[in-house]
Amino acid sequence: MKRRDFFKTALMSVSTFVAAREAFAAACKVGAAPAGKKVAKNKSRLDYVLNAADAKGNKKYKAGSTCANCKWYKKAKETGGYAPCPMMANKYVSACGWCKSWKKA
Known part of the structure; x- marks a missing residue:
């Protein structure tokens, strides 16, 4: 592989990663909390x-980790982007949220 081809490939990989990360960030919007449900406090x-x-700013935070991809998030009971979480006393948390109890699903 030529040096020029290597740098073209590397640049394309980085730009693809940045675009994918921005698309995910744009896709995850915090909506209104579900009415009549107990919602966890920020x-x-x-x-x-x-x-x-x-x-x-939290040292335990890992890029890409959200409540939606956490083991504790009860996706089956999701309502409008919120679902109960046993780590938060079964209060509803945002799919876009995060806490230091996050575990990969």
């Missing part, structure tokens, strides 16, 4: 935030 003892992008 900044609980588990450092819960409504939008995972706000958790970047």
Whole structure:
């Protein structure tokens, strides 16, 4: 592989990654909380935030981790982008949210 081809491939890979990350960030919008449901408060003892992008300052946060891809998020009971979480006393959390109890599903 020529040096020029290597750099073209590397640049295309980086730009694809950046575009995919921006598309995910744009796709994850925090909507209105479901009416009549107990909703977790922002900044609980588990450092819960409504939008995972706000958790970047937390040392346990890993890029791409959200409540939607967490083991504890009860997707079967999801209502309008919110679902109950046993780590938050079964209060509803945002699919775009994050807390330090996050575990890969």
